[in-house]
Amino acid sequence: MDLCEQSPSYVRAIAPYQPGKPISELAREMGLKEKKIIKLASNENPLGVSPKAKSAIKKAIAELGRYPDGNAFELRAALAKRYQVPEDCIVVGNGSNDLLEMAAAVFLSPGCSAVYSQHCFAVYPLATQARGARSIVVPAKHYGHDLEAMLAAIAPDTRVVFIANPNNPTGTFVPGAELEAFIERAPREVAVVVDEAYTDYLPRELRYDSVSWLKKYPNFILTRTFSKIYGLAGLRVGFGLMQPGVAELLNRVRQPFNVNSLALAAAAAALEDRKFVAKSTRMNRAGMVKLERALKTLGLETLPSCANFVTFRVSRAGTVYGRLLRQGVIVRPLAGYDMPDHLRVTVGTPKENQTFLKALRAALDDD
Ligand SMILES: Cc1ncc(COP(=O)(O)O)c(C=O)c1O
Numbered sequence: 360m361d362l363c364e365q366s367p368s369y370v371r372a373i374a375p376y377q378p379g380k381p382i383s384e385l386a387r388e389m390g391l392k393e394k395k396i397i398k399l400a401s402n403e404n405p406l407g408v409s410p411k412a413k414s415a416i417k418k419a420i421a422e423l424g425r426y427p428d429g430n431a432f433e434l435r436a437a438l439a440k441r442y443q444v445p446e447d448c449i450v451v452g453n454g455s456n457d458l459l460e461m462a463a464a465v466f467l468s469p470g471c472s473a474v475y476s477q478h479c480f481a482v483y484p485l486a487t488q489a490r491g492a493r494s495i496v497v498p499a500k501h502y503g504h505d506l507e508a509m510l511a512a513i514a515p516d517t518r519v520v521f522i523a524n525p526n527n528p529t530g531t532f533v534p535g536a537e538l539e540a541f542i543e544r545a546p547r548e549v550a551v552v553v554d555e556a557y558t559d560y561l562p563r564e565l566r567y568d569s570v571s572w573l574k575k576y577p578n579f580i581l582t583r584t585f586s587k588i589y590g591l592a593g594l595r596v597g598f599g600l601m602q603p604g605v606a607e608l609l610n611r612v613r614q615p616f617n618v619n620s621l622a623l624a625a626a627a628a629a630l631e632d633r634k635f636v637a638k639s640t641r642m643n644r645a646g647m648v649k650l651e652r653a654l655k656t657l658g659l660e661t662l663p664s665c666a667n668f669v670t671f672r673v674s675r676a677g678t679v680y681g682r683l684l685r686q687g688v689i690v691r692p693l694a695g696y697d698m699p700d701h702l703r704v705t706v707g708t709p710k711e712n713q714t715f716l717k718a719l720r721a722a723l724d725d726d
Contacts, residue, residue, distance in 0.1 A: 369469070369491040376481055380689050389685060396687040397714055399705040402527065402557075402668050404590035406642065406708070408625070409635035412591060415628035416621050427620035434618075437627045438598055442570050447603040450610060453617045455556055455584035455597030459521070460486050462552050462580055462599075464612040466518040467492035474512050475521040476504045478529050478696050480554065483521040492518070502662050502670075502698075503531030506541045513549055520545060523554040525561070528696050528703045530664025535567020542576050550605070552580045556597075557666035559588035559636065560643055565665060570600060577602050585622075587667060588639050589629040594622040643667045646706035653716045657723065662701075670703045673723075682722035688715050 363371070379400030386393045408416075431451040439446045452458040459482050467473055469491035475483040477499040487494050495517065497509045504522055513520065522541075525532045542551045553569060572579050580601040586592035596618050599609065618626075629635070650669050654661050660672045670693065673679050680692045680702060691703040704715060 367491060369488055373485060373488045374695075376485060377695055379691055380684070382689070385684060385687070385689060389687070391687050396689065397707060397711045398689045399668075399707050399711060399715055400689045400691045400703075401592070402587060402666070402705045403592045404588060404639055404667075405706070405711060406590060406635070406639055408590045409629045409632040411632040411635070412589070412625040412629040415624040416594075419621050419624035422620060425620070427616050427618060427623055429615045431618055431623055434596075434598075434623050434627045437630050441630055442600065444570060444573060444600055445603070448573060448600050448606055450599045450601070450606050450613065451618050451623075452582075452597045452599065452613075453619075453622075454586060454595040455554065455582045455599070456482055457595075457613075457617055458580075458582040458597055458599040458609070459483070459552065459554065460489075461609040461612050462519060462550060463487060463490050463492075465605075465608045466550050470516060471518045472514055472516050473519040473521060474509055474514075474517055476509065476526070478502055478526070478698060479521065480523050480527050480556075481695065487519075499529075501531070502529040504533050506533060506537055510541060510544055513546065517546075517549050519550045519552060521552050521554065523556065525557045525665040527557065527666065527668070528691065528693050528698070528701075529662050529670055530666045530668060531662065532561070532565060532665035534565070535569065538567070538569070539572060542572060542579050545578065547578050550578050550580055551576070552582065554582045556582070556584045556587055558583065560640065560667050561665055562644070573600055573602065577605070580605060585626045585629055588636055589626070589632075590635070590639070591622065591625055591629060594619070594625055596622040596626045642708070643706050646709065646712050649709075650704065650706060650712055650716070657720065668703050668705045670698070670701050672700050673702055674700065676700050676702050679719070679722045682725055683715075683718050686718040686721065688718040690715070 382396045435449045463486035467490035472493040473487040474495045497512045582599045584597040662670045693701045
């Protein structure tokens with residue numbers, strides 16, 4: 360018998376994550392110049408890295424010969440101050456993806472189940488399957504989370520519920536009060552992981568104080584990232600907030616040096632760069648309005664988005680995706696998210712949005 364067949368069948372059954380196509384890959388495939396390509400496929404910040412983070416990275420380079428601080432002392436202190444939570448409630452991760460994996464490693468195993476929604480972020484099924492746990496996928500309601508149905512779907516063997524708010528790839532949003540009511544009603548022996556990767560893009564009137572729920576709900580785990588509004592996707596850094604006992608468990612499965620030293624320094628600096636965050640929010644809002652309007656004018660139905668991307672329905676989405684690629688524009692096809700008739704586009708700079716819309720018009724005109 361060969362070695363690969365010794366791997367548990369649930370590992371061999373995993374469908375690998377499909378990332379947005381990298382610029383360098385498209386350049387090679389199409390013979391295009393990298394500078395001519397725009398990538399609106401992975402919900403990154405089109406403004407790039409915050410200036411404060413950039414100078415922190417430059418300083419941290421001098422110490423790259425040393426291991427990073429495995430306890431992330433400075434970053435955790437900065438986060439504790441920002442969110443007014445004790446430091447032992449904070450776990451840092453190699454991206455918030457790492458936190459999702461840690462939560463799965465701590466609570467899931469063969470014989471357990473995880474509940475999540477149809478059209479959810481791709482890492483929830485991956486993290487669940489990698490532990491040999493069963494997935495309970497709850498049909499979405501208007502492409503968003505159906506919290507009532509998710510609550511009803513919790514089985515005696517369920518140990519984790521994953522909820523992204525706003526959700527990726529749909530951009531849909533659940534009001535804070537409804538989310539809190541869900542956590543309140545969920546059994547205490549089930550970890551409710553609320554993934555707020557896009558929370559910084561919420562308009563003021565939709566914001567809610569999930570951090571304050573930490574004190575009330577021992578089974579609540581909140582994850583956030585520096586990959587989106589803070590512009591540090593390439594460095595991989597995120598964090599989770601949870602009660603100390605849960606944090607202690609996550610730290611047991613966490614790799615000792617899971618966040619590298621450049622990421623630690625950059626994240627602490629980015630947290631203080633409020634000007635950059637405000638500029639990013641403004642640009643996103645203006646770009647979103649423009650994209651939504653233009654897509655509607657083209658007769659394309661959009662899903663209401665509270666994040667930094669718009670998902671729209673288009674017939675023959677795969678063909679349109681290919682035609683955009685040939686023009687040097689990378690968006691995200693969503694067939695792998697059970698949405699074969701949709702494409703997702705990240706809000707870019709005004710120029711990138713214009714280029715995308717021009718390419719899309721040409722792609723649709725090709726019929
Ligand atoms: C909903 C959601 N959660 C988590 C992540 C992971 O982000 P990161 O690992 O870069 O923090 C993403 C990235 O796209 C996301 O869309």
